Amino acid sequence: MCNQTVGLVAAELERQGIATVAIQLLRLAAERVGAPRSLLVPFRHGYPLDAPDAPARQHAVIETALHLLEDPALSPPALRLLDS
Secondary structure: OOHHHHHHHHHHHHHOOOOOOEEEOOHHHHHHHOOOEEEEOOOOOOOOOOOOOOHHHHHHHHHHHHHHHHOOOOOOOEEEEOOO
């Protein structure tokens, strides 16, 4: 799904009371759309969790995204960069 669409869907889900985290590949799209919580990752298009056959790295991305849901200090819209 495109970066802009993900952000827009996340914003609507939040308005309906469902917490979300969008994993974004494009900073500009993430900033423009303003999803409630976005994790900006430095990977190439089509690989939001990094390369195939790298389960440890993929789990790290998912865990980082889920931690954004638990951070009480975040106020939407929040954009965080994935620690490399």
